[in-house]
Amino acid sequence: METSDEWIFTRTGIRERRIAADGELTSDLAAAASEAALCDAGISSADIDLIILATVTPDLPMPATACIVQAKLGVPSHAACFDVQAACSGFIYALDTAWAMLQSGRYRQALIIGAEKLSTVLDWTNRTTCVFFGDAAGAGVIGPAPFGSTGAIKGARLYSEGGNPDLLCIPGGGSGFPVPGPGDPPRHIKMRGREVFKFAVREMKDAARDILEQLDVSPDKISCVIPHQANLRIIDAIAQYLELPVDRFFCESRPLRQHFCCLDSTGH
DSSP states (O other), X not given: OOOOHHHHHHHHOOOXXXXXXXXXXXXXXXXXXXXXXXXXHTOOGGGOOEEEEEOSSOSSSSSXXXXXXXXHHTOOTTSEEEEEOOGGGHHHHHHHHHHHHHHTTSOSOEEEEEEEEGXXXXXXXXXHHHTTOOEEEEEEEEOOOOTTOOOOOOOOOOOOOOSOXXXXXXXXXXSXXXXXXXXXXXXXXXXOHHHXXXXXXXXXXXXXXXXXXXXXXXXXXXXXXXXXXXXXXXXXXXXXXXXXOGGGBOOSSOOXXXXXXXXXTTOO
């Protein structure tokens, strides 16, 4: 593939991507991240009664990868475990779903995971897609906060736009094209980069303003924005629209401050 570090960094701001080891599955990445999250939270897997895993690259079409992670962690069988498929917005959807389920009173401790092995659906001859995506997992635990704790989910807004599925998609492998064969759409990520860029900037800007208005918080009160977005060009554009210094956007290892806003790559 004809490309270079200079070509990639100039257009995206990305320095490197991570690729899973041979034989390492999405559930392996998810389990490792979950173990770290449980350790940070100071609870054991036996305390978890809800697992929601966001992924578009599950180990298998079924069972849910969340159930496979449940077994790997030793989470009790009475826990509810399921996957959500919301692509870039997956972790935010999983978080908001878990928050609602905990508020119902039926669950107490939720393990939220975002995990992908996107290297399995990349066309490594297409530099407009393969330089953006990699393999990784992140996890968090939410549950009752100790009295006086400052940690809390203050609000969330979810959005969807299904009118342009071809902007960023995997065209083959679904019910429309169940078994890709000669002449069928491949199971590779396809992206119309210019249109995705415009969409991401517009939607992230609007979503950020919506949640700030919902919580009656002015942008200048936000000390750290955590975008689920590696493209620095998009981050810079969002910073300009929100009139926030770009150094308030979490792009590298920086200490997190008290108030933050989390956005995914399509603005959710």
